[in-house]
Amino acid sequence: MSVVKKMLASVALSAAMIASPVMAQDNVRIALVAKALGIGFFEAAAKGAEEAAAEIGNVEIIYTGPTDTTAEGQIEVINSLIAQNVDAIAISANDTDALVPALKKAMNRGITVISWDSGVAPEGRQLHLAPSSNSLIGNMIIKLAADHLPEGGEVAVLSATTTSTNQNTWIDEMNKVMGDYPGIDVVATVYGDDLADKSYREATGLMQTYPDLDAIIAPTSVGIVAAAQAVVDAGKVGEVNVTGLGLPSEMAGAIESGASKSFAIWNPIDLGYSAATLAYELAANGVEAGPGAEIPMGRMGTLTLDENSEGAMADPFIYDETNIDEFKSIF
Amino acid sequence: MILRIIPVREFILAAAIFLLLLLISTRHAAFISPSNLANVFNDTAPLMILALGQMVVILTRCIDLSVAANLALTGMVVAMLNVAVPGLPIPLIVMIAISLGAIMGAFNGILVWKLAIPPIVVTLGTMTIFRGIIFLISDGKWINAHEMSESFTAFPRAEIIGLPVLSWVAVVAVAVFGLMMSRTPLGRSIFAVGGNPHAAVYTGINVGKVQFLAFVLSGALAGLTGYLWVARYAVAYVDIAGGFELEVVAACVIGGISIAGGVGTVAGAVLGALFLGVVKNALPVVDISPFWQLAISGSAILIAVAFNARAGKTRGRIILKSAEHTS
Numbered sequence: 001m002s003v004v005k006k007m008l009a010s011v012a013l014s015a016a017m018i019a020s021p022v023m024a025q026d027n028v029r030i031a032l033v034a035k036a037l038g039i040g041f042f043e044a045a046a047k048g049a050e051e052a053a054a055e056i057g058n059v060e061i062i063y064t065g066p067t068d069t070t071a072e073g074q075i076e077v078i079n080s081l082i083a084q085n086v087d088a089i090a091i092s093a094n095d096t097d098a099l100v101p102a103l104k105k106a107m108n109r110g111i112t113v114i115s116w117d118s119g120v121a122p123e124g125r126q127l128h129l130a131p132s133s134n135s136l137i138g139n140m141i142i143k144l145a146a147d148h149l150p151e152g153g154e155v156a157v158l159s160a161t162t163t164s165t166n167q168n169t170w171i172d173e174m175n176k177v178m179g180d181y182p183g184i185d186v187v188a189t190v191y192g193d194d195l196a197d198k199s200y201r202e203a204t205g206l207m208q209t210y211p212d213l214d215a216i217i218a219p220t221s222v223g224i225v226a227a228a229q230a231v232v233d234a235g236k237v238g239e240v241n242v243t244g245l246g247l248p249s250e251m252a253g254a255i256e257s258g259a260s261k262s263f264a265i266w267n268p269i270d271l272g273y274s275a276a277t278l279a280y281e282l283a284a285n286g287v288e289a290g291p292g293a294e295i296p297m298g299r300m301g302t303l304t305l306d307e308n309s310e311g312a313m314a315d316p317f318i319y320d321e322t323n324i325d326e327f328k329s330i331f
Numbered sequence: 332m333i334l335r336i337i338p339v340r341e342f343i344l345a346a347a348i349f350l351l352l353l354l355i356s357t358r359h360a361a362f363i364s365p366s367n368l369a370n371v372f373n374d375t376a377p378l379m380i381l382a383l384g385q386m387v388v389i390l391t392r393c394i395d396l397s398v399a400a401n402l403a404l405t406g407m408v409v410a411m412l413n414v415a416v417p418g419l420p421i422p423l424i425v426m427i428a429i430s431l432g433a434i435m436g437a438f439n440g441i442l443v444w445k446l447a448i449p450p451i452v453v454t455l456g457t458m459t460i461f462r463g464i465i466f467l468i469s470d471g472k473w474i475n476a477h478e479m480s481e482s483f484t485a486f487p488r489a490e491i492i493g494l495p496v497l498s499w500v501a502v503v504a505v506a507v508f509g510l511m512m513s514r515t516p517l518g519r520s521i522f523a524v525g526g527n528p529h530a531a532v533y534t535g536i537n538v539g540k541v542q543f544l545a546f547v548l549s550g551a552l553a554g555l556t557g558y559l560w561v562a563r564y565a566v567a568y569v570d571i572a573g574g575f576e577l578e579v580v581a582a583c584v585i586g587g588i589s590i591a592g593g594v595g596t597v598a599g600a601v602l603g604a605l606f607l608g609v610v611k612n613a614l615p616v617v618d619i620s621p622f623w624q625l626a627i628s629g630s631a632i633l634i635a636v637a638f639n640a641r642a643g644k645t646r647g648r649i650i651l652k653s654a655e656h657t658s
Contacts, residue, residue, distance in 0.1 A: 162621055162622055189621075190615060190621060191621045194570075195570075195571075195572075195573060195574075196564040196566055196571055197560075197564065197571075197572065197575075200564060201374065201611060201612060201615060202615045204370070204374075204612075204615070205612070205614075205615025205616045206615070208359075208361060208362075208367070208616050209359065209615070209616050209618065225475070225476070225565075225566055226564060226566075228476075229476065229564055229565050229566075233488065249473070249475060250473055250475045250566070251475075252475065252476075252477040253475055253476025253477035253565065254476065256477060257476075328477070
């Protein structure tokens with residue numbers, strides 16, 4: 001009995017597998033794989049992917065992911081997507097290397113594989129879509145401060161630790177473009193060590209040392225929140241503008257109090273939109289990904305790939321009082 | 332005799348703080364303005380409150396490394412409570428914070444008292460456990476300013492006669508502990524247990540129980556500070572006050588509280604905390620490279636401790652002349 005059952009089951013399974021490519025002919029099926037389900041950031045990315053699907057037309061988005069942020073969970077998801085024979089997998093990876101064998105298997109079956117947000121090692125994907133690049137971020141953080149200082153002014157940087165690679169790179173990139181912002185004077189760089197209390201104290205110290213300070217740039221999510229609180233407590237809302245990189249959910253209070261006029265971070269909706277469009281271009285339009293390639297991604301412009309087949313989507317997205325309410329519940 | 336009437340150690344420390352303030356004022360005059368000194372005091376208030384609790388624990392020959400984690404967990408719990416029930420009155424939240432902290436302190440105390448595990452091991456363990464629990468209950472997410480109710484974050488900032496409530500809490504805590512240590516049986520038995528546990532047993536003091544109570548006190552203060560901390564910085568997440576336990580221990584040590592137990596005063600703990608608070612608040616304004624700041628903070632601690640160790644050294648007395656000659 002059980003043997004018969006098994007045979008029947010495998011017949012049914014192979015029938016399903018033969019059947020699916022036929023279905024794929026009328027719809028390009030793109031799987032958007034999140035780090036884990038139930039995270040606002042990825043839900044928003046899925047929304048963006050749906051937007052891309054509606055724009056392109058014959059695209060079906062399969063939004064999926066493991067229930068917790070593990071590489072094992074994602075490998076299972078990838079294997080089941082291979083079994084479903086989807087046309088493309090766009091994944092935000094929980095591990096750079098662990099997913100490579102599973103994704104290689106997918107590519108061997110002719111499935112287009114790209115990574116976005118959090119990348120996979122080059123051999124495990126055709127291209128990687130980074131939300132932004134170091135030079136774009138460096139330019140953005142000073143632009144955020146300069147935009148509200150048409151007459152020029154004094155700004156100070158509140159970073160994480162003296163050894164934080166990301167922050168140091170962004171500050172270096174910022175210093176490179178300072179020539180584009182005449183009249184803006186970076187008077188100090190201090191370090192809050194990504195601790196709320198130390199960042200708060202450093203921000204208070206900045207306001208005391210530089211009574212004419214116009215803006216504090218904090219390219220770290222702990223620092224920006226603490227600096228905003230310090231400005232409110234010092235009664236300097238309106239005099240000192242706190243800006244930099246932060247998350248809408250954490251910065252909603254600072255925007256509301258006026259301590260921060262605007263700040264930036266990636267926009268998950270744009271990211272999901274771009275990932276889906278890129279996956280479609282590769283899977284259905286025969287576009288080749290490789291170093292130097294320029295791939296269109298709809299309303300987000302074109303993605304230019306570097307020698308590692310990585311590309312940066314766009315400037316970080318600016319959040320202010322006009323859009324904070326929409327995004328604060330997302331991430 | 333005169334030396335015994337004037338508490339020399341505290342006097343020297345107070346003088347050192349005064350000198351430090353003078354030194355800072357030469358580089359940044361506004362630092363010693365009354366309003367800024369009030370700010371420094373307010374900023375040091377959490378450290379001061381925690382140092383009082385730690386002092387009691389250290390006096391009984393124990394150590395509590397879980398205070399910062401206790402603070403963070405209590406802070407997270409009351410912040411989540413505030414989000415869930417925004418209308419909860421502040422006095423009730425304060426009561427919950429104190430009780431929750433005390434329960435966590437009691438957990439440390441029970442392990443030290445009934446299972447006789449070394450306190451450094453117990454609190455090292457509970458420190459990690461408490462941080463882990465924060466992650467479990469919060470899912471690693473932040474509780475942010477806009478989610479907290481207005482009254483929740485306003486309480487430590489509210490001004491009474493020129494000083495914020497946060498400062499007043501520290502003042503009251505100092506007064507209560509000052510009275511307790513010098514005027515109550517518990518205070519005296521804490522000194523007795525640390526000074527000589529064997530002798531304490533003979534006078535009818537239950538050493539384990541006193542140590543347990545010391546942990547409860549330390550935990551309750553950490554819980555109280557947890558609420559104040561989260562309300563002041565208007566944010567709660569897993570890593571708040573990371574590494575703060577070492578600062579608290581440092582404040583006690585600088586204040587002349589003997590790590591071997593039995594020796595120390597409330598004034599010492601308060602001055603030790605103030606010393607660290609002045610250094611921490613001064614470093615950002617005196618324009619010293621951030622790369623040097625850590626080294627300077629560390630050296631200040633070492634110098635103070637070395638100084639204390641020398642000042643506190645009492646010459647051994649020969650009580651049996653004949654025994655000295657024969658040996």
